[in-house]
Amino acid sequence: MEVAFENRGGELLVELIGELDHHAAKGIGQKIDFEICIRRPASVCLDFGKLAFMDSSGLAVIMGRRRTCMEIGIPICLTGVSGSIRKVLLMSGIQKYIKMKEYNYESR
Amino acid sequence: MKADNVIRMQVESRSCNEGFARVAVAAVAAQLDPTLEEVSEIKTAVSEAVTNSIVHGYGDTIGMIYITVKRIGRKIQVVIRDKGKGIEDIERAREPLYTTSTGGERSGMGFTIMETFSDRLRVSSRPGRGTRVTLEKTIYGKDDPR
Numbered sequence: 001m002e003v004a005f006e007n008r009g010g011e012l013l014v015e016l017i018g019e020l021d022h023h024a025a026k027g028i029g030q031k032i033d034f035e036i037c038i039r040r041p042a043s044v045c046l047d048f049g050k051l052a053f054m055d056s057s058g059l060a061v062i063m064g065r066r067r068t069c070m071e072i073g074i075p076i077c078l079t080g081v082s083g084s085i086r087k088v089l090l091m092s093g094i095q096k097y098i099k100m101k102e103y104n105y106e107s108r
Numbered sequence: 109m110k111a112d113n114v115i116r117m118q119v120e121s122r123s124c125n126e127g128f129a130r131v132a133v134a135a136v137a138a139q140l141d142p143t144l145e146e147v148s149e150i151k152t153a154v155s156e157a158v159t160n161s162i163v164h165g166y167g168d169t170i171g172m173i174y175i176t177v178k179r180i181g182r183k184i185q186v187v188i189r190d191k192g193k194g195i196e197d198i199e200r201a202r203e204p205l206y207t208t209s210t211g212g213e214r215s216g217m218g219f220t221i222m223e224t225f226s227d228r229l230r231v232s233s234r235p236g237r238g239t240r241v242t243l244e245k246t247i248y249g250k251d252d253p254r
């Protein structure tokens with residue numbers, strides 16, 4: 001899988017692209033944390049719109065980034081979540097800890 | 109009942125092989141003109157079982173994972189088997205959010221996902237001998253009148 005980073009007026013948009021399984025999860029968290037640390041955004045948004053697959057390995061990647069953001073005191077949210085990925089997220093109850101935003105299509 | 113199609117594969121417990129198991133089950137499901145949702149659900153369930161064999165069954169060692177995908181009418185049956193360390197208490201392992209992993213890399217949702225994304229989940233295991241997970245899902249397909 002790939003990750004693309006984009007600055008959206010202070011918010012760091014992290015686009016997850018491809019398949020996020022246990023294999024892909026290795027190293028992805030560190031890669032995102034690194035960008036957060038050097039870019040110092042006001043907030044972070046993980047974008048699932050281009051993610052074709054995700055299993056439980058993705059949950060730990062999300063919770064880990066939540067921890068990173070909490071440590072430096074910035075908010076984090078999820079966007080572009082649909083289909084079976086949405087079901088996996090809701091099953092885990094992650095929405096109690098991280099805000100899920102609807103896509104803002106105009107900004108894309 | 110006799111299967112209409114069978115794929116058997118055997119992969120080493122390396123994380124780079126997780127995708128192969130998903131492709132195999134997707135290929136068999138494709139013969140039933142499934143909805144996108146049906147395909148991604150069964151792929152996710154299979155991915156959970158294979159990841160468990162790699163992460164928990166074999167851990168830091170490399171062993172074989174035996175995967176059988178069968179189509180019987182509109183039903184897909186997938187068996188994922190390892191000869192790893194096995195599960196002491198299966199009932200407990202199947203509880204949502206239960207995990208024996210401590211590094212924060214797992215969240216204990218694998219079995220819950222397998223259960224939700226299939227029609228039937230059977231788990232049998234013997235400590236020190238290995239684990240067998242059987243998943244069944246009926247593919248109603250795009251033409252399903254329901």
Ligand SMILES: Nc1ncnc2c1ncn2[C@@H]1O[C@H](COP(=O)(O)OP(=O)(O)OP(=O)(O)O)[C@@H](O)[C@H]1O
Nearest residue numbers: 056160164165201207208214215216217218219239
């Ligand atoms: N093939 C296996 N061999 C040995 N132990 C297993 C196996 N599969 C599952 N387990 C045990 O069952 C527990 C629960 O599994 P489950 O997949 O639900 O959660 P997890 O793998 O810990 O976390 P997640 O799947 O969310 O990443 C595991 O923590 C592990 O102790």
Ligand SMILES: [Mg+2]
Nearest residue numbers: 156160218219
């Ligand atoms: Mg698991």
